[in-house]
Amino acid sequence: MTTNAQAALIDSLNGLLADTFALYIKTKNFHWHVRGRQFHDLHLLFDTQATEIFALTDLIAERVRKQGGTTLTSPSAIAAKTQIKAQDDTGLDAMAMVKELAEDNDTYIAKIREVKAAAEEFGDNATSGIADDWTDQAEQRAWFLREILA
Template sequence: MGDNSKKALVESLNTLLADTFALYIKTKNFHWHVKGPNFRDLHLLFDEQAAEIFALTDLIAERVRKNGADTLTSLGAIVRKSQVADQDSTGLDAAAMVKELIGDNETYLAALRAAKAAAGEAGDNATEGQSDDWTDQCERRIWFLKQTVA
């Protein structure tokens, strides 16, 4: 495993970690602020998805550490690295929330695939294997969200 491929893997994992935190916060935000006729179903779905996303933070951070590097250390570091845009509005309607989370999970899916590719390049079989599970979870989240607006 070359230094460049390992650096690329760590960079990819730290970006994924930032996106994980940002997606968690946004999903939890929508859990707290959703309203309308589908309130109960979406409130529960968003909470379930937020918990699933949050559970990934430690797994991803540990992959960074096991590769001999440092993880993100602050909210500022998360903001600088994340590809998931903030959403500060508490007035979005439920459909807009779902559509935004679909897009954000699709962005996250791309980051997962980039991390898997970087792991393959670096010869990190453990990260490459775990990313398959993380990808499956993300694809499931997207599927569930899409079914609510179909």
């Protein structure tokens, strides 16, 4: 039987999973479409960040399953739960891409903190602890992006 705290944690993790997929796709999109004087550096940075983000998907989904929940099952399920706004403009300026990804990583950090709070409410020390690692990774991504804008 699932408690309210457990259900809240599962829901929060699925929201983070949706945000992870959405942030991965957006970062990869920008990797494919960036151009301009900083093309080489941004192309490589976006690819590195996308790879790091994608690696989290399985870890987050497994946390959902370990709590007895089910994960997101389709692109529409991801779209319904994500807080990361879509960006379909392939002609976006490189610095606009950097700014948008920095802001998206800040949104992502806030979502991780929600997961951590839900994990602590439920008493899931493992998820709470790993959320700190996820936060550190996202803070580093956001920092790198903000430094480009400085």
